[in-house]
Amino acid sequence: MDTNFIKNIVRIGRVSSINAAANTAKVVFTDKNELVSGELMIVNRGSMADKDYWLPDIDEQVLCLMLPNNSGQGLNAGFILGSFFSAEDAPQENSADVRAVKFGDGTIVKHDRSTGNLSIKATGNINIMAAGTVTIQGAAVKIN
Incomplete structure (x- = not known):
């Protein structure tokens, strides 16, 4: 499998804006020359009878799963899977x-x-x- 394909599918970025009403956010990818995603859905632990509401903070580091578009010419839609701890945010x-x-x-x-x-x-x-x-x-x- 092409490792560049995987690098484009699974990405780390920082939240640049949030849309609280839609439970989505845009993410900037510094490794892609500050490319900003479209509105990405935020994965939560329940969305029907039991709901767990969470939005990441602006500038929070997040792990994203990007979906190829129909033309195969880019990755703009996808999901924010969550954030993670690091040396910067212990x-x-x-x-x-x-x-x-x-x-x-x-x-x-x-x-x-x-x-x-x-x-x-x-x-x-x-x-x-x-x-x-x-x-x-x-x-x-x-x-x-």
């Missing part, structure tokens, strides 16, 4: 037992399956809404 955790989301404003949601601890650190308000009963139960309940 992970905030270093344990296989931890799943964490750290938001740009400093809010953190973190679960450690080795201890069972769930931590939520919010930089703003927390709103809990339920159509039914809200129950808080624990060995000790502290309210400060």
Whole structure:
């Protein structure tokens, strides 16, 4: 298989713009003389009954899967598969037992399956809404 073909199909670039309403983004490829893609769909972990919404940040490094067009003369349509950690953007955790989301404003949601601890650190308000009963139960309940 032609390695140049694969290099054009699987690409690394940086997000240059986002379209939140369409859940798409454009990506600039520095290895292709600053070539900017068309609107690329962003792969998420659910799009029907269960939905997981995520948009990369402008200038975030992303991995893209490009689709050849019908003429065979280029690659402009495709998908953003996700972002990845690097020396420039290191992970905030270093344990296989931890799943964490750290938001740009400093809010953190973190679960450690080795201890069972769930931590939520919010930089703003927390709103809990339920159509039914809200129950808080624990060995000790502290309210400060």
